[in-house]
Amino acid sequence: MNVAEAGAAAAPVPAxxxxxxxxxxxxxxxxxxxxxxxxxxxxxxxxxxxxxxxxVVWYTEGKGEEDLGVHRFERLEGAARLxxxxxxxxxxxxxxxxxxxxxxxxxxxRWCVRVRLFFASGRDFVSEHVFDLGTVPPARGAVERTA
Amino acid sequence: xxxxxxxxxxxxxxxxxxxxxxxxxxxxxxxxxVAAGLAFAALLxxxxxxxxxxxxxxxxxxxxxxxxxIPGALxxxxxxxxxxxxxxxxxxxxxxxxxxxIGELFDTPGPDAAPAADLPGVPTCEDLVNSPxxxxxxxxxxxxxxxxxxxxxxxxxxxxxTVLAVLAVNAGVDLWSGRVEWxxxxxxxxxxxxxxxxxxxxxxxxxxxxAVGTTQLEISDHPLLPGGRYDVLLAQGGAGAxxxxxxxxxxxxxxxxxxxxxxxxxxxxxxxxxxxxxxxVEIAPGVRFEAHVTITIPDDAMHSFATEHxxxxxxxxxxxxxxxxxxxxRVFPLVVCPGRIVSAAARAVEVPA
Amino acid sequence: MTGTAxxxxxxxxxxxxxxxxxxxxxxxxxxPRDVAALLARLDAVGxxxxxxxxxxxxxTTLLLHLAAALEAGGRRVERVRLRTVADWAPLAGAAWRCxxxxxxxxxxxxxxxxxxxxxxxxxxxxxxxxxxxxxxRPGPLPTLLECATSPALVTALVARLxxxxxxxxxxxxxxDAVFRAAAGNVREALFLLYDRHEVRRRGPAAPAAGVRx
Numbered sequence: 208m209n210v211a212e213a214g215a216a217a218a219p220v221p222a223x224x225x226x227x228x229x230x231x232x233x234x235x236x237x238x239x240x241x242x243x244x245x246x247x248x249x250x251x252x253x254x255x256x257x258x259x260x261x262x263v264v265w266y267t268e269g270k271g272e273e274d275l276g277v278h279r280f281e282r283l284e285g286a287a288r289l290x291x292x293x294x295x296x297x298x299x300x301x302x303x304x305x306x307x308x309x310x311x312x313x314x315x316x317r318w319c320v321r322v323r324l325f326f327a328s329g330r331d332f333v334s335e336h337v338f339d340l341g342t343v344p345p346a347r348g349a350v351e352r353t354a
Numbered sequence: 355x356x357x358x359x360x361x362x363x364x365x366x367x368x369x370x371x372x373x374x375x376x377x378x379x380x381x382x383x384x385x386x387x388v389a390a391g392l393a394f395a396a397l398l399x400x401x402x403x404x405x406x407x408x409x410x411x412x413x414x415x416x417x418x419x420x421x422x423x424i425p426g427a428l429x430x431x432x433x434x435x436x437x438x439x440x441x442x443x444x445x446x447x448x449x450x451x452x453x454x455x456i457g458e459l460f461d462t463p464g465p466d467a468a469p470a471a472d473l474p475g476v477p478t479c480e481d482l483v484n485s486p487x488x489x490x491x492x493x494x495x496x497x498x499x500x501x502x503x504x505x506x507x508x509x510x511x512x513x514x515x516t517v518l519a520v521l522a523v524n525a526g527v528d529l530w531s532g533r534v535e536w537x538x539x540x541x542x543x544x545x546x547x548x549x550x551x552x553x554x555x556x557x558x559x560x561x562x563x564x565a566v567g568t569t570q571l572e573i574s575d576h577p578l579l580p581g582g583r584y585d586v587l588l589a590q591g592g593a594g595a596x597x598x599x600x601x602x603x604x605x606x607x608x609x610x611x612x613x614x615x616x617x618x619x620x621x622x623x624x625x626x627x628x629x630x631x632x633x634x635v636e637i638a639p640g641v642r643f644e645a646h647v648t649i650t651i652p653d654d655a656m657h658s659f660a661t662e663h664x665x666x667x668x669x670x671x672x673x674x675x676x677x678x679x680x681x682x683x684r685v686f687p688l689v690v691c692p693g694r695i696v697s698a699a700a701r702a703v704e705v706p707a
Numbered sequence: 708m709t710g711t712a713x714x715x716x717x718x719x720x721x722x723x724x725x726x727x728x729x730x731x732x733x734x735x736x737x738x739p740r741d742v743a744a745l746l747a748r749l750d751a752v753g754x755x756x757x758x759x760x761x762x763x764x765x766x767t768t769l770l771l772h773l774a775a776a777l778e779a780g781g782r783r784v785e786r787v788r789l790r791t792v793a794d795w796a797p798l799a800g801a802a803w804r805c806x807x808x809x810x811x812x813x814x815x816x817x818x819x820x821x822x823x824x825x826x827x828x829x830x831x832x833x834x835x836x837x838x839x840x841x842x843x844r845p846g847p848l849p850t851l852l853e854c855a856t857s858p859a860l861v862t863a864l865v866a867r868l869x870x871x872x873x874x875x876x877x878x879x880x881x882x883d884a885v886f887r888a889a890a891g892n893v894r895e896a897l898f899l900l901y902d903r904h905e906v907r908r909r910g911p912a913a914p915a916a917g918v919r920x
Contacts, residue, residue: 271609306475
């Protein structure tokens, strides 16, 4: 699965590449459905990784400040645990019933799988992979409020 | 108008009931300030300014300044706080945010409603289903109950104008006895403007409230579900004729952004459906207008959502255009849950066919 | 330092792209500010100073960049955002932690009130903490820089934001229009560009404005 690179100006050297494969190719999931994601990390020296965090989160986007909700979070540290998670691993979780993905005008809700790598140098690198929860259509735009 | 529950219980990380004591304490504090202001004014007016012992009128200017400013400030601060406390009385954070708008006060949380059980980001509708309807299951609360607002404004206007009257009488007595207290007269002008403004706002709202009458909305079930159809009873009291009365269903997005000294809240209605409009409505005294309608939530509707800075709100909006009075709008918050949901009260809800 | 990959661009004018911490520090002509020179000037005026400017002129953005540069130089830095006078407690804590040479970076200094501000400045001097603040008007602290804006600044910021659909990128006319409508407030101008982006993305049928308070 290709990942669109965005805003990676500050990416550490060497730049990690995190590829993910969702069990549903269209990345659309129903509420309370199981999600399974296979990720692979390339372009790093595993020994240089101090910790890895993998999470399933939702966040808001738009004209307000961002709010974040964590549905699943896991931090892996230590050689033995990192060996299980690098260079690749699986995230499997049952999704909740809400909040559903939403493409509003000033409020948008997005779900994503995050893989965050912490390097011994102190830098970190986060890779996000958006998916949809539910099938709420995008808002059509602002409408007049006056009756 | 429901009384606060003083004995509440803790539900998860949410509290109920004790907020009423908080509001009570707050109201008490502001009431004490108002009382102090009144006492201060009375004291100063009764014996604080002695024309014979205080020297020339220009030397006594500071006495009049204290007479007006200190009690005035106490009354203004206490009255405003009291009005705010009364407005917030018994409301959940969600409802207060709905009434005030997110971020109007720096330390007021946004629409950070406690989420419904097992529904992250979905506000609970607990406060919307604790009032039974007379015909249908629930009576929906107003977003901003007018009674409390009216009471707050009335209280402020009464207190302010009482002090003003005492000062004005004092000034009049001085004038009658040939003493012209120019500083006092000059200071009375802005105080008079505030007093007159407060009284005018109160009278206008009072007349509107009594002439237009109350609006009540009852609903057959709550929370609502996408694809669901619900019976709604609209009841409009008052006396007189309305050119039109209409009921609409709205979905609104609210986003707040705080940075530095700038706080902005943006509200956008992204979906609106007029449920029904009634033309030429005649309301006889003592007999309220009643109408039954059915509302339908679209199958693919976005559910209600509320976090600290962002919200998606559903609401029923009643707009009326009286023949003799300005138009009014009354808003009733609703909660739409994602489909196949169990409500906060853990009762099973079936999507009506 | 965090590297990122994978987020869709979405609306390039959404908060996550245009919040002060995400925007570069540019001068009124849209050129990168010389942060090192500003830090040298800050040292020259004694370590405490104010960034002065109107709403949306880039004070907070610059404050955050200067704070990061101070930290990168090994200095102790505390960031405080004042909302009400009640925030004096975290401010006092930050000043205490920055005693003997650290810098407290304070956004919205005026919220403290004139007298408390004088007291805090005095107390900070006593414990050896430096203050770097944002304010709308010059005050008791020396002015490090007066922030100003121009359409060129907005153009330069837009050029540095993530690119989504090329057809939706605002042109010079858009920038001029929003700059005028926002009366020079860059933050407001970027929010207006957000609205334009949404309208264009959804098609001409969608009206632009919501209700703002």
